[in-house]
Amino acid sequence: MTMASKNSPKPPQIDKNHSFWQSWQHAWNGLKTVVKEERNMQTHLVLGAVALLIGWAVHLTTSDWLWLCLAIFLVMLCEINNTIAENICDLVTGPHYHPLAKKVKDIAAGAVVFAAAFAVIVGLILFVPKLWPLVLAWTTKG
Numbered sequence: 001m002t003m004a005s006k007n008s009p010k011p012p013q014i015d016k017n018h019s020f021w022q023s024w025q026h027a028w029n030g031l032k033t034v035v036k037e038e039r040n041m042q043t044h045l046v047l048g049a050v051a052l053l054i055g056w057a058v059h060l061t062t063s064d065w066l067w068l069c070l071a072i073f074l075v076m077l078c079e080i081n082n083t084i085a086e087n088i089c090d091l092v093t094g095p096h097y098h099p100l101a102k103k104v105k106d107i108a109a110g111a112v113v114f115a116a117a118f119a120v121i122v123g124l125i126l127f128v129p130k131l132w133p134l135v136l137a138w139t140t141k142g
């Protein structure tokens with residue numbers, strides 16, 4: 001090995017991962033990137049955490065927890081896919097308008113809205129029956 005090759009930085013990896021650990025590290029970096037770079041993902045995380053806290057406060061049943069987790073995970077999964085679609089479009093089109101890029105980005109964003117609508121329905125079904133009596137009791141007390 002020459003002195004130059006010993007001191008030169010490792011080239012960025014473009015071949016396959018060599019171990020489960022390496023695959024996992026790259027996947028974890030991907031998740032961190034979505035959270036760091038996507039404001040909508042940060043909003044989903046905060047709203048998801050609030051829903052989990054309310055669920056804990058109102059003592060959800062096991063099946064309620066499963067529906068709530070499904071709703072939260074679906075929204076995040078769609079947001080991750082939306083980010084993938086946006087990045088691929090930007091990679092292909094660069095700073096130029098393309099009707100197909102618009103189509104792909106709008107459909108991917110639509111999937112997020114679709115999943116969010118499911119989450120709102122799940123939230124209403126789970127929380128309204130538990131919170132409504134508390135609201136009534138609180139308003140009639142005053």
Ligand SMILES: Nc1ncnc2c1ncn2[C@@H]1O[C@H](COP(=O)(O)OP(=O)(O)OP(=O)(O)O)[C@@H](O)[C@H]1O
Pocket residue numbers: 040082086089093094095096097098099101102103105106109
């Ligand atoms: N290269 C392009 N060609 C055509 N339309 C584009 C292009 N880039 C963006 N758009 C349009 O602009 C919108 C915003 O694009 P952008 O990539 O900024 O998404 P974003 O603001 O991160 O969206 P989101 O709020 O869904 O995360 C897209 O939904 C699409 O309608």
